Amino acid sequence: MTEFVPTICPYCGAGCGVLLLVKDGKVTTTTPWAEHPVGEGRLCMKGWYAHEFIYSPDRLTKPLLKVGDSFQETSWENALKVIAEKLSEAKAKDGPDSLAFLSSAKCTNEENYLLQKFVREVIGTNNIDHCARLCHASTVTGLGTAFGSGAMTNDIADIPQSDCVFVIGSDTMSQHPLAARRIILAKEMGAKLIVADPRRVQTARFADLHLKLRPGTNVALLNGIMKSILDHGWENKAFIEERTEGFAELKAVLDTVSLDEAEKITGVPKADIEKAAELYATSKASCIIYAMGITQHTTGTNNVLSIANLAMLTGNIGRPGTGVNPLRGQNNVQGSCDMGALPDLLPGYQRVTDEAKRKKVAEAWGLPDLPTQPGLTLIEIMEAIHAGKVKTMFIMGENPVVSDPDITHVEEALNKLDFLVVQDMFLTETARLADVVLPAASWAEKEGTFTGTGRRVQVLRQAIAPLGESKPDWQIIGELARAMNAEKGFIFASPKEIFEELRKVTPQYAGMDYARLSQPQGLQWPCPAEDHPGTPILHTKQFTRGKGKFHAIPYQAPAESPDAQFPLILTTGRVMTQWHTRSMTGRSPSLNAEFPEGFVEINPQDAKKFKINDKGLVEVSSRRGKIKTRARVTDKVVPGVVYIPMHYVEAAANRLTNSRFDPQAKIPELKVTAVAIKPA
Amino acid sequence: MTKCNEIVQDIVRSMLRAKLVDEVVAFGRGINESDIVPLFITDEKDAEKIVTISYYPCSLAKLVALYGDRNKKIGLVLRPCDARSLVELAKRQQVNLANIYSIGIECYGVVRAGSNSHQVYIFPDTVQMDGETKPLAEDVLAPNCRRCEYMVPTMTDVAVRLLPDGGCLVDANTEKGQAVLEAASIAVTDMPALDLTALKERAARWKEKDFGELKKMAAKDRLHYWLAQWEKCIKCYGCRNACPICYCKECYLEPEKQIVKNEALPPEALFHVGRLLHVGDSCTDCGQCEAACPMGIPVSKLYHMLYEELSPLFDYESGFDLATLPPVSTISDKDLTKTGVTLD
């Protein structure tokens, strides 16, 4: 039998639809799903080859138990017994807060929901976080405070309606190619395009204006733009008056801003700042698209707040073609946040400290109450392990040993644990450190829902049976809960049943069900009622929090600045065909062959200064470590800045990066590290 | 338009029942009415999903070449451009036409994904969208369809003409076709020849529009036009993956071949030029490459333009006569193992 199974690409948050060709029970290939509203029959290379790792010989097919220094295969029964005992023991001995859990933005909503429920109900702690901390934690905090909702306000499909697209800190053509498609479309339909990025990313080739700012100077740039808008009277006075508050405070800060100073800090000529202000403020509908160039900073929340300021100042929100549009990285990072896989938030962004809301969730779970103290974030968990406070850890589908900042520190931490469980498809760098490894099923082997970056909830369909003895993560969590005697809340026959429960406690999802979600276009949250069509654009009449709130944000320098010893700024990023720590793409031959190894980009000027040859082997070092990699001498990066893609464990940028984080969002500053470079 | 769906469904059911074929590949309903996906039908019961709307999201000929069973008999419901691609694939030994029963649907153009893939039926000068009939506005058609002059499936075993009133005419082009219609107890209609004057005029007009301006440009400017388009390329391989003429198991564009450099985006021009040299002489202007391009690069325009220039030179019309082999890139399996043959 041969059939096409419609499902969702497992890579980026664009969330394109794919058709998996299944022939006699085997996935044969991936093709675009024409009717799907995001890709409309197109995919990027990752999408076209998304099936390649499914049958990788490296797939784990049996639970593994560490005996001495090596792993031995074991039965599910035994593996779960060992884990249940260890977790119960740790909880009894050192208390629930001595355990910490990482959920996964690659897993479905149902799986994230179930894991956070397990952590809060069975373990009794809020120590649950995941890699959203590393990408858009500052979006959640920033947009949450400014607008009342920390998600993309418009939708990818809405971009072509824009007259001016302002892309800041996003290598869209590489990282969200099917969103870039709409940017190019907008441009070809006459929209102006502004790109702010220290590198000449592919999108910048089409820009009317490329602002090559120094990494970490976003607030200075945005304040400069806003200052120029006020100077020219381009602000939208009616919008400010009717729909916002706090303008006076913002204005007070902007009054102290000078464009000459902004030019000095950012490296962007004053005239370009003014031009950007004019294009953005005077177009009929302008939208902002941003990603980790904005969020991964010690001032991440402030960067996001400044973006919100700019949009509100000009009334560019709540209409087609406008909006503040964070492009979420992982396929389901929007969903994993929605589901409350976060230490301070329950499903639907309900604060654990909000007693009424917390008790409501507890009641739905048949419990008197839930843990009341916010738990630890990703970076804090690592600190707490070093401090001896966290001793047991459970990681579902994440690979912090490559993905997190300052990985030497992370490795030391994980090695220090009494007990570590990793649930993954592969024996990743992190899984190697575990005491028990549980084999997880791949995206083609399970059902569930993913929420794409446009808040679009859509159904992932099972195409084949799980390989070997691997199991979908939701089943594993359910079985583990039952092994720990938590029968009641963890018996689910299917993800659909989990969804029926989660929508009762997640207000944004309340009106959704699998029947409606199964349509090619899914549903965009908030969808509060069963007859509600979903919400393509947020904040149309009023903001989720009522009035939009301006914040006064003065510029602050990044945590590390170049000095005599470390004279260059390292900024990290990604390449088109690799995904994060390469546990999937590195095992996809077609994808891996396009960008097989790491490199460092350096401007010819700096190359000359530091005697670096193109393609030559170099050593890059920071206060935390050093790596060897190959140089690419290119004017794609501005002088003073070097760039390393974060994927390659052999030349891991995160050996160098700084785990200093944003005080509110606790997102680390992956985009600015002071480094030195020399021939190796 | 349900009646024409029904006749095609009937034909498919009969082919399966009479064991003329083991499997039928056709477009049909997926999740809902407008979700059109390729179906592999072995059970007569599923024939009722088949639709004949003017929307054709991928090359079924290529699907069969890549994933069809070589020794199975396969029925195919396709449009003329894809039927021509099927012939080209047969020339390249990628399908065995003897084992294929093809049902061709006369076609005056299709729409692209995203434009409006609802219930749309296109006729020579009208269009029916969700039941409503309107005069045909040519810009709803996919760009390659506007240039198309091969509306009639003369190269398939059975030819089906859908009529605006919901009826349809059926004819057999071959003996296999007669066997199919006999099995379905369908009387062969004496199909009146389609008046192609207006449609050929349309094709000429759009060719002039699409190619004329480019041809008028100085060579340097034309190159610039394409270089600017290729700047948008993200090397997704969609154009190659969707193209029925790009059948190679080992493709020259891939990094291992070391012809097109990896680690570079946009890819160098050779990526496009290489494919152009490989398929240009046989391009059937099916438009699948362009429909798959995320960046809106008018890919089929390029390939078709070269084809139009080569076709009279070599007196080669792609997609018809199985015996005439493509002039430039006769890439047989054997040639593929020689190096450098196709890129000089």
Ligand code: SF4
């Ligand atoms: S753009 Fe994102 S979702 Fe779409 S195919 Fe590429 S990786 Fe997958």
Ligand code: SF4
């Ligand atoms: S090059 Fe494009 S138009 Fe020509 S045959 Fe291939 S897919 Fe069709």
Ligand code: SF4
């Ligand atoms: S080798 Fe040439 S003809 Fe074959 S798939 Fe690649 S580009 Fe197409």
Ligand code: SF4
């Ligand atoms: S489909 Fe378009 S973007 Fe993709 S490789 Fe072809 S020309 Fe480039």
